[in-house]
Amino acid sequence: DAMVIQNPRYQVTQFGKPVTLSCSQTLNHNVMYWYQQKSSQAPKLLFHYYDKDFNNEADTPDNFQSRRPNTSFCFLDIRSPGLGDAAMYLCATSSDGTLEEGYEQYFGPGTRLTVT
Amino acid sequence: LAKTTQPISMDSYEGQEVNITCSHNNIATNDYITWYQQFPSQGPRFIIQGYKTKVTNEVASLFIPADRKSSTLSLPRVSLSDTAVYYCLVGVLNFNRDDKIIFGKGTRLHILP
Numbered sequence: 001d002a003m004v005i006q007n008p009r010y011q012v013t014q015f016g017k018p019v020t021l022s023c024s025q026t027l028n029h030n031v032m033y034w035y036q037q038k039s040s041q042a043p044k045l046l047f048h049y050y051d052k053d054f055n056n057e058a059d060t061p062d063n064f065q066s067r068r069p070n071t072s073f074c075f076l077d078i079r080s081p082g083l084g085d086a087a088m089y090l091c092a093t094s095s096d097g098t099l100e101e102g103y104e105q106y107f108g109p110g111t112r113l114t115v116t
Numbered sequence: 117l118a119k120t121t122q123p124i125s126m127d128s129y130e131g132q133e134v135n136i137t138c139s140h141n142n143i144a145t146n147d148y149i150t151w152y153q154q155f156p157s158q159g160p161r162f163i164i165q166g167y168k169t170k171v172t173n174e175v176a177s178l179f180i181p182a183d184r185k186s187s188t189l190s191l192p193r194v195s196l197s198d199t200a201v202y203y204c205l206v207g208v209l210n211f212n213r214d215d216k217i218i219f220g221k222g223t224r225l226h227i228l229p
Contacts, residue, residue, distance in 0.1 A: 004159075033217075042203065042219035042220060042221055042222055043160065043219045044219070045217050045218070048217075088157070090159045090160075091159075092159070104150060104162050104165060105160075105162065106162070107159030107160050107161065108159050109157075109158055109159055110157070110158065110159050112157070
């Protein structure tokens with residue numbers, strides 16, 4: 001089945017120690033998104049890639065970076081994690097919306113990040 | 117992107133029909149209405165999407181009145197496994213526009229035995 005895969009499912013890192021989360025997709029979608037979701041809150045969009053074009057949300061901290069080496073893979077890099085960055089990180093994909101479609105996004109299972 | 121308002125939480129019983137209404141007074145002409153379901157420790161899952169009138173799939177129905185300022189997600193004969201958070205999103209995926217994708221607070225649905 002076509003899907004969105006996130007690894008690892010659980011990640012523990014130390015305060016200030018860089019960490020990378022990965023996402024891969026078999027849907028061949030050209031748009032990939034990263035969301036942050038804290039406990040009991042709605043997902044918050046950090047950034048998205050439209051093909052190779054990177055689009056950062058205005059309020060996403062500089063501490064968060066992303067790479068997309070090819071269509072299938074996308075990485076979230078947190079350069080210096082703080083305690084406030086502990087959250088679930090969700091990767092999602094979608095088609096490019098050129099047909100003015102609705103917000104049908106396909107989400108991965110998420111990576112839960114703990115910062116100690 | 118049109119702002120949405122949903123009830124924060126709802127309780128219902130197994131076997132009942134559950135209707136969750138979302139208000140979106142500022143919906144734009146081209147906007148679609150999309151609903152997601154999220155279980156704890158999982159990513160949101162697309163449930164249903166519509167533009168006007170009624171849409172039905174194997175999981176739910178979506179009712180949209182003529183003025184499109186609200187929509188109602190209908191879950192028939194719910195079970196305990198339908199306990200989840202339900203998010204209503206309004207907008208359209210068009211990267212030629214500078215639209216933000218914003219999940220509202222969602223509705224926490226709790227199904228009781």
